Amino acid sequence: MSLTNKKINASIIGASGYTGSEIARLLINHPFVSIEHITSESHAGKAFSDLHPPFVGILDLPLERAEEIDIDKQDVLFLALPHGVSMEYARQWQGRTKIIDLSGDFRLTGPVVYEHWYKKRHVYAGGFDHAVYGMPELHGNAIANADLVANPGCYPTASILGLAPALAGKLIQAHTIIIDAKSGTTGAGVKASETTHFSNVNENFRAYGIGNHRHTIEIEEQLGLFCEGNRCLVQFTPHLLPVDRGILVTTYAALSKDIPEDQVFEMYRKFYQDQPFIRIRKEAPSLKDVRGSNYCDIYLQVDDRTKRLIVVSAIDNLVKGAAGQAVHNMNIMLGLEQTLGLGQVPMKP
Ligand SMILES: NC(=O)c1ccc[n+]([C@@H]2O[C@H](COP(=O)([O-])OP(=O)(O)OC[C@H]3O[C@@H](n4cnc5c(N)ncnc54)[C@H](OP(=O)(O)O)[C@@H]3O)[C@@H](O)[C@H]2O)c1
Structure with a gap:
């Protein structure tokens, strides 16, 4: 209705x-x-x-x-x-x-x-x-x-949107995915804590939830929809950035075939062609490229030397x-x- x-x-x-x-x-x-x-x-x-x-x-x-x-x-x-x-x-x-x-x-x-x-x-x-x-x-x-x-969770949003087209197109080997994610402090909610205390965050940077963060399973279940037997295992490590809002995720995965980078871009553009809030970028996005907006900006690079696909995605954690x-x-x-x-x-x- x-x-x-x-x-x-x-x-x-x-x-x-x-x-x-x-x-x-x-x-x-x-x-x-x-x-x-x-x-x-x-x-x-x-x-x-x-x-x-x-x-x-x-x-x-x-x-x-x-x-x-x-x-x-x-x-x-x-x-x-x-x-x-x-x-x-x-x-x-x-x-x-x-x-x-x-x-x-x-x-x-x-x-x-x-x-x-x-x-x-x-x-x-x-x-x-x-x-x-x-x-x-x-x-x-x-x-x-x-x-x-x-x-969806904030880290899963940036991670899943960055990887779904590659898995749907069988571009990458699912078991090789590594997700390196960074968030601003608003991701932890309004209540002050020792972790988000100014002097613990300011001019500082650290990893947390290594190997057991709850968003890991959310990412695996959703990406699993594109994998054989619905099975996808990812290595996910979040980090706390000394900024108030924004998430930047860099993912790495072994390519399953040789493919020119422009074809990867084309595949992503096609996958998201009707989606108003996904922007496939020609250069790696920064947090301020999406701050305050509902966009998810995605950049792709094929590393011919390591045979890996590198995906960088950026969102505002409080908006997208x-x-x-x-x-x-x-x-x-x-x-x-x-x-x-x-x-x-x-x-x-
Ligand atoms: N922050 C992010 O970037 C982000 C992104 C994606 C998803 N999320 C999820 O979204 C949810 C909200 O996150 P947030 O960052 O907005 O958290 P928040 O800043 O801590 O706010 C939580 C709200 O819940 C209320 N609340 C707490 N305990 C309550 C209770 N027992 N009964 C009723 N109300 C209660 C609080 O209100 P009062 O204490 O005033 O009642 C407060 O308004 C969380 O589940 C979080 O994981 C957050």
Whole structure:
């Protein structure tokens, strides 16, 4: 059903955090959406703009508790909540309205694999029967018919988009993939921690989650869709950059055949020809080429010496890696033009 001739009621659950406020920033410029409710359990009663001063005079709505919202009057809900919390709300609300969950609670194939990687009991296993992995470039048709979308993780977004065409075209050997990923500190959420403390991040750079980061399995499951027996093993190492937003991923994989670089570019351009937010670049992208926008910029190089394909992809973790991808999913779920509300040109410098 197309809702373009009616106002779309949207509510953001968890609007005191980074991705929740970023969804608000994007929806403000959406021609059909009205932000009805924004919630916070710890700041309920305050104005949204008190917590987020850039919104003064733009969005001064009071923050409410999630339980106060009349869910049945909402056309779409964004759950911008930690994993483990989203599943509780999805259990109560699934089937009553369309839900886009930004957490990792429904991204994987089922509760067993979830519990193994997240070390947490899943309280709504039935949700996996409804959830669609919300990557528009790969699952657009399924998203259009979904009422529960699991918005992808930030690192998986840049990694999967960078590698899917190569695997689909049988260009690379799946078991040789190495993903070297770097993120700004907003990827860790709004709450301060020792890891994100200024003096631990500033003029510093480090790897973390080596060999066991949760995004590893998300990347493997999605890339597995392009591999024989759905099996793909990747070596994934994330790093923390001393910047606030942005993800840059460099991946390496052994080529499965000799192929000229221009043919690889052609293959990628064809794979993404109808996708408005993928830009195949002639030079390696930098974080500021995509900052504040919903673009994923991808660059390719064939190393004739090592016989490897090198892919560099860049996104803004809060936009393409979270809020922008969520709004893109909303547009598809509601039968709207995909790009509505997402026309931001990247901010450089
Ligand atoms: N940051 C990124 O770049 C990024 C990218 C992709 C996906 N994600 C995922 O998106 C989700 C949100 O991330 P974020 O960075 O926006 O996190 P965040 O900045 O820490 O915000 C989390 C929000 O959840 C709310 N919350 C926490 N515990 C709650 C509870 N028990 N009940 C209700 N609300 C609760 C908090 O609100 P109150 O404490 O005010 O109630 C806050 O508004 C996470 O699952 C994250 O993994 C994040």
